[in-house]
Amino acid sequence: MIQNLVPNTSIETHVVLIASAASKKYGKLEQYLFTDGVKVNWKIESQLDAALKSGMVSTTALSMIGISDYILNNQIDGTLVIADRHETIAGAIASSYLNCKTFHLLGGETSGNIDNKVRYANTFLSDYHFVATKESKSRLELCGIAPELIFQTGCPSLDFLQSSNMLDIVQITEYFGGVGLSVQKLFQGRYVVVLQHAETTSDLDARLQVRSTIDAIDKLSIPALWIWPNSDTGSDEIIREIASARESGKLKNVHFERNLDPELFISILKNSSCIIGNSSVAIRECSLLGVPAVNIGGRQNNRERAPNVIDSDYNFEEIYETVSMQIKNGFYKPSKIYGDGHSGQRISNLLSSLL
Amino acid sequence: MIQNLVPNTSIETHVVLIASAASKKYGKLEQYLFTDGVKVNWKIESQLDAALKSGMVSTTALSMIGISDYILNNQIDGTLVIADRHETIAGAIASSYLNCKTFHLLGGETSGNIDNKVRYANTFLSDYHFVATKESKSRLELCGIAPELIFQTGCPSLDFLQSSNMLDIVQITEYFGGVGLSVQKLFQGRYVVVLQHAETTSDLDARLQVRSTIDAIDKLSIPALWIWPNSDTGSDEIIREIASARESGKLKNVHFERNLDPELFISILKNSSCIIGNSSVAIRECSLLGVPAVNIGGRQNNRERAPNVIDSDYNFEEIYETVSMQIKNGFYKPSKIYGDGHSGQRISNLLSSLL
């Protein structure tokens, strides 16, 4: 994926992992990069304990300090800041305060969460803008950003959907770890995928947010693959609610994974009957894949959608009904609103000419 | 000034000093607050050594951590983030990441520096917007911010110009510290005021930025009061350049002050023949005072101006000529574009009803 991003260029790329990307607790990113031949130049171990209320703030602060040190010691000329996770603002601040050229990827979109605040803050701390959609470009122009600084590149994570060889998920069960339902049973027929993060700006606390999803999945007659949430404030609450549901005998039809190889994950998604939760994957990658999606709560509010997405409240019955309807509907026609599969090449060319 | 901001309300206000505001090195803010009867609830000693390139980044990071601790330990409901200094983003991040209501003061303006980036980042991290000018309100609306979240309150620092009793600056020379020309000589006739910060996004380094101003002031036939720059990256360079000019016998006609009581400073401004440099005071407060201003370099680019402001490059002769012209021109007619003297009351009422 990162290889797609910067092929055949004259740029010297430095890959710096921060926050959850630098912690083994949240998956095997470093291992995937190694497999893809991407060298990690530096790791900043800045992830605070996810149970802390101030975890997002202090993780970002430590990341800023570490990135700043790295930029100065390596005479970095420019920084590519991606999207809208809370820690990404660390890169935007360090880079802009140090007078580096700052490039922002995936600005101009809107969603209903702290992500939205961070995405726009990143935009305004940056000098150049690589956006996914036509609507995003217009929105940035309306904000007063000079049109010549905005480039509609599409979203590079969709390149991957086109280029990757789809794996045979039945033959690769040895790649799975995880707990719960066996992988053999999970993949013996139809299945759904669940991926639900804490919605930090909701009035509902994170345990209540996930409870209705747990009940809906529990009632579904088909197996589910549940991917653990990211390290946002509230993720520990979600994990605890799931653990407590399992201890009381629920979710017997569910296989849980901490993280999956991206290639494997895409194969699984592509074959799934529905994706459920509040991940942007449901809206972005699945637009091109045509996979039916049920989007829960406000975390993705206002994000542009293709027809494959139907929204639901944090309500057990509504989630259950919507998922059932989507499974019945089956695959949608692919939409290219978020990218055409050649974004990486465009971004890489732009970086070469703008740096 | 802060008293004006929150009089007669049901809100419990906490005043937290961070960064240079919490360091004796950069003036006597705490003493002024004490004199005004404003209680400082907490100080966060987060100011890095100003000679460091990463000083702005790490100062902001330490401020974020400290503010976050304070918000959580005191169950703070909302945070008022002011304008655009680099450290202010620490308040915006801590408050928004902790799900506090975040209020931003003086958004929607534009200037040509890192300040501009920070101001817009603050806007997008915030929930409510108290703006100074009509143009600012329109600009935020174009950015997609809901009109009902934007309030044109005017700038509260202009309230002070109206309300304060103007001091007799000749009688108050005992308030002065500083070095250089004696205060008696400074105020015996016409004088100018200089206030020039490092322009962090300029290609010119900070010593060269200030050198042309030094030469222009040195050539002027009337005395000058020079206020030391703030703690931005580059301020040490400016101080060093001034010191070196003094050691080589220049600037004999100049009195230097680290910081002045705001009331005193306004009196001095009001009686001055011209303000020179790149401070926003020249553009904002002086619009209502009608004091002629020469604005140097790009730090205030795109900020709305009343007719009292004339721009100059970092060019010794241009600065000298423009200052001479402004002194000759004399006072301008007061303009109310930045506020009508009742902003504090409006803001205080809004905070009461929105919290």
Place this chain on the structure above:
Amino acid sequence: MIQNLVPNTSIETHVVLIASAASKKYGKLEQYLFTDGVKVNWKIESQLDAALKSGMVSTTALSMIGISDYILNNQIDGTLVIADRHETIAGAIASSYLNCKTFHLLGGETSGNIDNKVRYANTFLSDYHFVATKESKSRLELCGIAPELIFQTGCPSLDFLQSSNMLDIVQITEYFGGVGLSVQKLFQGRYVVVLQHAETTSDLDARLQVRSTIDAIDKLSIPALWIWPNSDTGSDEIIREIASARESGKLKNVHFERNLDPELFISILKNSSCIIGNSSVAIRECSLLGVPAVNIGGRQNNRERAPNVIDSDYNFEEIYETVSMQIKNGFYKPSKIYGDGHSGQRISNLLSSLL
């Protein structure tokens, strides 16, 4: 326990929680303090993700910054630094660098781990020393510390063993959360207690360290209560190894608890047949209780012991044999080497007179 520490004195005590003590993830300390009527004045959320190698360093660094802010904002005169956990050095550094009087509790002991380094560093950063044993006092005097600055107070955590009303653990099963074997089955006859932290200076990695204990406990014919490890680097590895053992069907005879009310924990200890692992509780509190202990690995090397402790290597068979022998032996005669039950009062009197 803290009440014992400072009763009836003229001192104003501030309780500041840092690191794992301020994270819900590592137990309910704050709740216990509340129950005991102890007010927590401030919390510093400084705990890094336990999976990070640099977690101990950065947690300590953030704690230092937060404690320093607290000391300055509250005009603290003195700081009581306790024992030898890695974060405690944050208090010793902040206090000594700020010229506060610094008191160290439980210096002069020796153990085989990073704890030993931290304990002595704390001693030398401090001004006054409250030690538990006669041997500790002599050791500090040999180090050149003036005898009049060292006070043999005993260890205050042993006061609690004397004063607390022992609970009937059979009647209080409702206090338990946890997973695994039911509490009813755990307490229906004899049982052992396991408490094993990562030994950070061992060549063996944390998962291998705990594996032999898992196997030994698995082979034992009597049930076990296993308390989760603290937040040291390596604790996540231990938790993962236990989880993986459980998934593969081991440890069916074990009840797991994250943390227990101290009073309840002491009752359980007092009635247990053996304590197993590398906690200092086995050596200190259990000396007075006379509970048989099996101490595994090098974490407690060189700590003074009463006859109740027998050591074992990280070796499945040795652990199993030693535990079996200790269970057969039964209770030991109580020893007072670590305290006589009146340490809190002594410490409190000393603080009053030295501050």
Place this chain on the structure above:
Amino acid sequence: MIQNLVPNTSIETHVVLIASAASKKYGKLEQYLFTDGVKVNWKIESQLDAALKSGMVSTTALSMIGISDYILNNQIDGTLVIADRHETIAGAIASSYLNCKTFHLLGGETSGNIDNKVRYANTFLSDYHFVATKESKSRLELCGIAPELIFQTGCPSLDFLQSSNMLDIVQITEYFGGVGLSVQKLFQGRYVVVLQHAETTSDLDARLQVRSTIDAIDKLSIPALWIWPNSDTGSDEIIREIASARESGKLKNVHFERNLDPELFISILKNSSCIIGNSSVAIRECSLLGVPAVNIGGRQNNRERAPNVIDSDYNFEEIYETVSMQIKNGFYKPSKIYGDGHSGQRISNLLSSLL
């Protein structure tokens, strides 16, 4: 100097600058290293504003985080921690908490200040000890440190006194910057050198500490070279007191320098009539040089001394009298208590064999 430290070895040395060593404000260390052909691998810009009370704490904390990142990203095997400045504990903590081999240079000495606390804390956080004097070795052994871990190497900074070509200070006045008395006048006959840091554990505040020295120097009939203090808490106060003395017409006979090339500084010392203040240079380097020294206040209490050192209180008359007496006395016979000029080679060999 650093070349002496590690010549002809199989070790790969990494040089990491932190705190004031990484700030241009406190001298030209980096430039000297460059001149000596020593590569700086990394800089950690961790120096807080010296006017802050918590500056020493937070500088140390930021240094810890940065060093930890560096150690992990470069698979560092061991860390050499030097002496007793407050920031050095950052290296000792990061290294020991990360299970690196930790070597401490110059332990076992005693002095009367926070330095003493830090030196012993560094010792106990370390695994191996390279000490200067016989007395230091005995003291560490009494502290219970195994004799086989302690090596009497001597102090490597004295190697330099032997090896360096002494410069002709009259011919090199172009190397001087600084302010005050001209260098020509300073070196035209006899002169003294002043170097006085803030004594952080004194009851006297830093301005009062330096005032008596200012008065004594002012009264002296021979010129003085005054080197600015380091970045410790209190240094700004000292600088301010000096500035205020100069503004009021004192110290006209003094040349001030921020920092000098070490080689040049040694030449100047070697030719000076007396060194005055509280720097360890007066006690260590000057023991071998035989230069008369007046040591003021308690900062060097208990440090071993050769006969060249006479102590004085913070008392104008006592300082003046003692300096006059020392000037009259002239040079002392060189003493080798702190090193014989071959310490670097010994240390380098030891590192090779112990890593």
